[in-house]
Amino acid sequence: MNTRKEQLAAFNRLLDIMDELREQCPWDKKQTLESLRHLTIEETYELADAILDEDLEEIKNELGDLLLHIIFYAKIGSEKKAFDIADVANAISAKLMQRHPHIYGDVQVENEEEVKRNWEQIKLKEGKTSVLEGVPKSLPALVKANRIQEKVAGVGFDWEEPQQVWAKVQEELSELNQEIKAGNNQNTEKEFGDVLFSLINYARFINVNPENALEKTNKKFIYRFQYLEKAAKKEGREIAEMTLSEMDVYWEQSKTLFK
Numbered sequence: 001m002n003t004r005k006e007q008l009a010a011f012n013r014l015l016d017i018m019d020e021l022r023e024q025c026p027w028d029k030k031q032t033l034e035s036l037r038h039l040t041i042e043e044t045y046e047l048a049d050a051i052l053d054e055d056l057e058e059i060k061n062e063l064g065d066l067l068l069h070i071i072f073y074a075k076i077g078s079e080k081k082a083f084d085i086a087d088v089a090n091a092i093s094a095k096l097m098q099r100h101p102h103i104y105g106d107v108q109v110e111n112e113e114e115v116k117r118n119w120e121q122i123k124l125k126e127g128k129t130s131v132l133e134g135v136p137k138s139l140p141a142l143v144k145a146n147r148i149q150e151k152v153a154g155v156g157f158d159w160e161e162p163q164q165v166w167a168k169v170q171e172e173l174s175e176l177n178q179e180i181k182a183g184n185n186q187n188t189e190k191e192f193g194d195v196l197f198s199l200i201n202y203a204r205f206i207n208v209n210p211e212n213a214l215e216k217t218n219k220k221f222i223y224r225f226q227y228l229e230k231a232a233k234k235e236g237r238e239i240a241e242m243t244l245s246e247m248d249v250y251w252e253q254s255k256t257l258f259k
Helices: 004-024 026-030 033-052 056-079 085-098 112-125 141-153 162-182 185-205 210-234 244-257
Strands: none
Touching: 004 026, 004 056, 033 056, 033 210, 056 085, 112 141, 141 185, 141 210, 162 185, 185 210, 210 244
């Protein structure tokens, strides 16, 4: 691995390259904070994919792409005379030290949960009026639900036992079933949302990240279905012309390949 001196030299090199690109490259010169936004979101999802695939080489590459974006934003900030990369680094360093009084102060904690509770209490003291202020409005709904529940749990608004949460899941499923039978589409949607919200909450109690779990299932389904498509094509058949029982033969084969 690289030494701290080598790491700093590599970071400094990236800063120099960013300066050169901003001055000389027509595309880089044209970019703004707003124009980079959607690209940053895309790069973040690409990193998330690499993490779930456990592809360390790709994680390294995607981290580089995200680091470039951070440097790019800081460069634009310096041009606006608002902030530069040193301000960004100093701000996060100060925040980390302030929010870890058990490391940089005299606060004592027993476990991870106490650290989380302290974190939320400190943020309220910093001027936030709600623990939910830190949840971005544009987060995907599943991720947002998970963050909402983590946030309120951090200030003690939480169930005591996993069994209580599972009972809530069962209650919400029963209410959903009642609305489905009644044929009330509007209420069915509301109850379906309640089921998802309670399941996401239960996932937290059994130490499962719901976003990761669902995405892994998505990937598994894609692999298996694409195997079905390829197997059918090898036999010169179209999936749309196959019966479900015929497709199920390939589907069961795929399960042995993509566990």
